[in-house]
Amino acid sequence: MAETFDFTLLQTDTGSRARLGRFRTPHGDVHTPAFAPVGTQATVKALDPRDLHELGAELILANTYHLYLRPGADVVAEMGGLHAFMGWDGPILTDSGGFQVFSLAENRKVSDEGVVFGSHVDGSRHTFTPEMAVGVQEQLGADIIMCFDECPEPHDRAYNEEALARTHAWAARCRAAQRRTDQALFGIVQGGVFPDLRQASAEFLVGLDFPGYAIGGLSVGESKAQMHAMLDVVTPLLPEGKPRYLMGVGAPEDLLEGVARGIDLFDCVLPTRLARNAALFTHQGRINIRNAQYARDPAPVEEGCGCYTCRTFSRAYLRHLFKAGEILAARLATIHNVHFLLQLARDMRAAIAEDCFGAFKDEFLAGYPIIPHEVRAANRERRAQSLGR
Numbered sequence: 579m580a581e582t583f584d585f586t587l588l589q590t591d592t593g594s595r596a597r598l599g600r601f602r603t604p605h606g607d608v609h610t611p612a613f614a615p616v617g618t619q620a621t622v623k624a625l626d627p628r629d630l631h632e633l634g635a636e637l638i639l640a641n642t643y644h645l646y647l648r649p650g651a652d653v654v655a656e657m658g659g660l661h662a663f664m665g666w667d668g669p670i671l672t673d674s675g676g677f678q679v680f681s682l683a684e685n686r687k688v689s690d691e692g693v694v695f696g697s698h699v700d701g702s703r704h705t706f707t708p709e710m711a712v713g714v715q716e717q718l719g720a721d722i723i724m725c726f727d728e729c730p731e732p733h734d735r736a737y738n739e740e741a742l743a744r745t746h747a748w749a750a751r752c753r754a755a756q757r758r759t760d761q762a763l764f765g766i767v768q769g770g771v772f773p774d775l776r777q778a779s780a781e782f783l784v785g786l787d788f789p790g791y792a793i794g795g796l797s798v799g800e801s802k803a804q805m806h807a808m809l810d811v812v813t814p815l816l817p818e819g820k821p822r823y824l825m826g827v828g829a830p831e832d833l834l835e836g837v838a839r840g841i842d843l844f845d846c847v848l849p850t851r852l853a854r855n856a857a858l859f860t861h862q863g864r865i866n867i868r869n870a871q872y873a874r875d876p877a878p879v880e881e882g883c884g885c886y887t888c889r890t891f892s893r894a895y896l897r898h899l900f901k902a903g904e905i906l907a908a909r910l911a912t913i914h915n916v917h918f919l920l921q922l923a924r925d926m927r928a929a930i931a932e933d934c935f936g937a938f939k940d941e942f943l944a945g946y947p948i949i950p951h952e953v954r955a956a957n958r959e960r961r962a963q964s965l966g967r
């Protein structure tokens with residue numbers, strides 16, 4: 579595996595823990611810090627691989643749980659693996675299915691062996707063990723694959739202790755179960771909002787010597803201050819020469835704070851999901867393009883944005899598409915939002931290269947209003963009720 583995967587630390591910022599790096603995979607290089615758009619069902623919703631290449635995406639994520647249930651990992655394998663199946667020749671990361679088993683599946687029963695659950699699609703019963711999660715990901719064939727982990731509610735101390743012991747035993751079993759040598763298996767640090775558990779988790783997983791490390795179980799209801807505190811505990815314990823991936827995090831302010839704390843990779847459904855709901859990123863915060871104030875607005879979504887949508891269409895036209903329920907609305911809005919985060923990653927890399935990440939971060943955050951914790955929590959609650967994804 580040493581020949582296939584190689585993480586090179588190119589530069590470290592002097593004023594923060596921000597790092598500039600390059601992760602070599604069998605399907606190309608990922609320049610870090612990087613944001614990976616999410617293609618839950620082997621498609622980044624509303625975009626095709628040509629769009630993704632044009633946007634400069636270097637890594638995309640696909641969900642093991644969803645693809646295992648539909649169309650089935652054996653179907654994907656028969657079609658030549660995920661890259662061939664979805665027509666994307668760049669690097670792919672699959673999650674282990676753990677997060678979805680613990681957030682979407684029904685009638686779950688957890689034991690040390692694994693998890694028995696009901697499909698959210700048709701209620702059929704399934705079992706996931708660490709060995710199976712690795713086996714399914716080997717059938718799917720992504721470049722980066724993840725250990726099967728348990729994702730408990732972040733504030734429940736007793737449950738986090740119990741779940742962490744299982745997550746660690748499962749990580750060792752995933753490592754032992756791996757057969758393919760052309761996939762990098764990442765360990766996942768858990769431990770809720772508890773610094774001592776996070777520390778123990780980082781130390782245990784580093785002992786298993788993974789080619790990369792993820793931090794899971796954050797951005798799931800804890801405050802921003804708690805997320806930052808956990809990153810401050812974990813990243814200094816991870817090896818300098820391995821990539822670090824903060825799972826499921828994609829708000830612009832979280833990318834900046836994560837990079838400042840030494841994170842290299844991010845993924846999130848946020849830009850694509852917001853886009854389909856007419857919420858668009860700008861450097862002055864999010865706007866909802868359905869609002870009446872844009873009905874006769876000839877300006878692009880954001881002045882100076884280099885994306886296809888902003889180079890070509892007005893706010894008035896986008897608002898019209900959303901009001902008329904046209905499918906082009908989702909596509910144009912998604913292009914803009916994904917571009918916004920990929921451009922932010924490119925800008926962060928440029929700032930680290932010039933050793934001025936701190937100034938870049940301060941300037942960005944000075945103009946960007948952050949959505950309060952209570953509003954985010956209420957939004958999350960609403961999504962949970964309507965069964966997101």
Ligand SMILES: [Zn+2]
Nearest residue numbers: 883885888914
């Ligand atoms: Zn744009």
